Amino acid sequence: MNKVINILLLLAIPLLTNFQPAENDFEILADGYRQQGKTTQAAEYYNKAGYAYWNRGQKEQAASAFEKALTIFEQANNTVACLTLSNNLGLIYSETEKYQKAEKSFLNVLRYARLLKNNTETFNALVNLANVEIEMENYPIALQHAKEALNIALEQNNLKNIAKCYSLLAESYEKIGDSKNAFRYFELYSATDKKIKDQEMELIKNMSAEEVNKAQLAKKMTEIELKIKKGELKLTQDSLFVTEKIALQRQMEITRKTAQLEQKELQLRYEKNIRRIITVSFLIAIIFLVVVIFMLIRIKKQKEEILRQRNELNIKNKNITDSIFYGQRIQNAMLPDLKQIQENFDTSVLFWPKDIVSGDFYWYHQVTINQLNYHFFAVVDCTGHGVPGAFMSMIGNRLLNEIIGVRNKIQPAEILYQLNLLLISELHQAATHTIDGMDIALCRILKVDDNHYELVFAGAKRPVIIYQHQQKEAKIIEGNLISIGNLKQKNPKSYSEQHLLLNSHDTILMYSDGLIDQPNPQRNKFGTPRLLNIVNECLPGSLDTFMVHLENSLESFKHNEPQRDDITIMAVGLK
Template identity: 30%
Template sequence: MNKKVEIEEQGNVISVLKKIDEILEKSNQLKDKDVKLSIELAIEAKLLSEEHFYTKGLANSLIHLGKSYQNISNYGEAMKCALQAIELFKGLNDTFGESVCLDILGGVYNFLGDYNKRLDCNLKCLELREKANDVSAQLTTINNIGDTYMAMGDFDNALKYFKHCLSFPDLTHHIQAIVYYNIGEVYYCLKDYELAEKNIAKGLIFGISCNYWQIIIASYQMQARMLILQQKNEQALLLLNKALDLSIKNSSKEEEYSLYRYFSEAYNNLELYQKAYSFLNKYNQLKEELLNDNNAQQLKKIEFEFQFKSIQNEAVVTKEKNKLLTRAFNQIELQRNEIEEINLSITDSIRYAKRIQDTILPSKEKINKTLKDSFVFYQPKDIVSGDFYWVEEVADNVIFSVVDCTGHGVPGAFVSLIASNALHKVVLEKQIIKPATIISEINEIVTKLFESSEEYIRDGMDMGICTWNKKNGSLQFAGAFNSLFIYSDNQLSEIKGNRESIGSSIYQHEKNFNNHTINTKSGDMVFLSSDGFPDQFGGEKGKKLKWIGFKEV
């Protein structure tokens, strides 16, 4: 009778253990489809395993939980599960289970940016998987090692491991797409563009064959970047458009964001500044959107950093109160670094806009050659500016101008590109040298260009422009809200421009700009300025300088 009961109990235990394995199998199938349900099933299996002292089931439950938590970026719980499971697998002498735990821990360290610890986990993981003779798992780990070395800037070792992947037989197209792309990216970093292009092209072929859209987008983008370096901008734009279509189709904002930057660069190289500005604007807008998402992710990272020591030393940390201060310091340090990274990213974007804007400013050599005994004081408040100066020579005439585009920051800077382009078209292409006519022509160009954008038309631009005849010394001037100042015979006089801004009318009406002719003589000094000087605050009372103060200076 007792033997019968014992057999029945054994049968019940076996049935429970089988049930645990079935629950875990279902949890594994759902980890990429329904993470929440996958976690619930893994927790159920964990509780049953603990109740029935089923060590293997408990270890596998922890692995499934660790993977699922990693998928939803809950790195604290993922690490706890992996650290508990690895000790259980060591007791079971299960090298494959150990390797999975190390893979999870490697992902955690990657999230933290601790690439040395990630590499340590990767190498230990590979050693265990080689012992288990699991070829598929080995390939994943070898590629991870190459990726870690690339993140560390060790390109020689990165190439070594990526190429090692290719030595395996019967590779899937999916694996080959990843590996060839990674090799191409390393060569790009090494500036070996020929080998970069060769490997990126191979990766693209395999990516297309298995519809691996992430690799396809990345490959098109990398090829476009190399074409831009060669000034093959039209070809680059074709590839960028392909990549953008695929990004939008797959709702991939990360890829879409990085593509906009290279659209802007290509259009700038083609001197299509309006399109360059449009894509740079999209780039900045999407960056801000992604930055909000990244900030949420960074908060998770800060929270995990705060818990990191307690996860590793949970048994002793409760009595070590001083560690709270250490963790608080680490959190503050992390936040400081995070703010610096965000500021650097924004500054990089603005500096890119400055490089574009700098192309329109005349060089010092050109100014000294064209206008001897002249000077330019140009000190933008920010990295980029809506103000700029312009000098060109047509026959015996020197045309010089100061322009104030009233938009602010990057938008103002790009409006200045449009103004410079308009000056070039009117003066150099149409050979118009009369200042009033030049302003009228530019007003017409700008108004037509922005007729669908009320914001820019309201902002517009102010301008002062002069034409000086080097032979007879006559000086012509016209202004759109800007004045000309002449210092002659110890007297300062002001010739005011019209109280009209270029393109700056809510209600459309015909604008007429007056042309002034002045006969200058040796020793006379003429000045053009934007409102940058009169708008300066300072002095004993901390008030604006204004035009009256500017004249006194």
């Protein structure tokens, strides 16, 4: 049924008087031919539809029609038609800024042109490709196409094509910042363009002279005809020859004088332009020289000022750095002596300040009450890092020593409660409403007998890890979710204690959040699970081996990522 309808359409359309087919009519006919297997007629009508759409500005429909025609001609190996259609598609895609499709189409044009050995189409394809690559900012590829096109233009000695290539090369070199080559090709373009214009001017002159000759001859002939009609001239073969000769001589004289006048006019105009260019160039050079001198003087003064300020900053920075290093020595003196601790416990510490001084600190205190030797260990993470954190760490260290050494508080929960109150008082938080404080993991260790130890733990937003040697397993003991320096928490029961009975060779780990929060370049955190894996893997061995492995793992994990916070971990092994 569809085949019959298509045949009727084909028969009816030519019979309509004054009928102008619309774009979709061409496509309808093309579809009909395609269904009938008449691919050649289908391709021709798709091509006509494409041109009709293109003429009406319907570029997407035009591209679709040309693509259909191209598919059929490619199957038929019609290279000439494929070249033309690919070129049309490249132009449409360039106009609609679909540059990747335009590039593909023009590459097809180049391939077909080379198959046909058609230098003109090869040149046009290379120029179109260069323009598309410039729009896509693929400047090195644009340069390759432009240079290949230039070789063809030079072989053909086609000045307009040569100028077009020089322009493309100058633009491409300018885009990639090669000002030397850009200027060179711009000069070549300017010289070629001038040569083209000179040739065009000469052609116009020749055409003008020819037109004048024709006009003068027509005038003379008219005068002769008038004289014949009035009986003033006897038209003979000799007189006609003399008249023509005189007219030709006069015309040649007029043409010569006209050419001389035009040449003089051009020479005067040229000389005037040269003088104008020299004058403007001289003025620009003087202005540029003045600006350069002014800028040099200004830059020299700016450099001198910058150098002076830099020297001042270097001096100030050195003084500040020296002061901070001195503060580091003071802070290190505040930290406990590990050799003294190791008389009773195996101890290892990883202490990485983010800056020279740290807001973290580790702490140890021994006190004897009723003939019982209590050992207190803590890792404290104060608000901030650097100099502000270091001040907080000194306050925290002093208050812990005061609470245990002066006020004789030995219950970890009570110690944290007293530390909270004293820190609020020290920082006048009730009046200033500041939120500075510290997180702490506090352990009290008492040796019960040769093989057992009592551990009492209290934490303010910091946990403790217990590695039990017999079970070969690490577990986390969480603290309370309340920081030290919290105005709202004034209840003595805010902090709780956890009591554990540990065996010899068990290990206690306290650490700041800088360890587990340290990110890597992919913004992943080091994390507690990774730390537990390292503990379970290494702690059956020595603490020193564990610390070396932990340090290497941390360095490998963070790679080139800057350290985010102070990092402190203290491991206490029970002998």
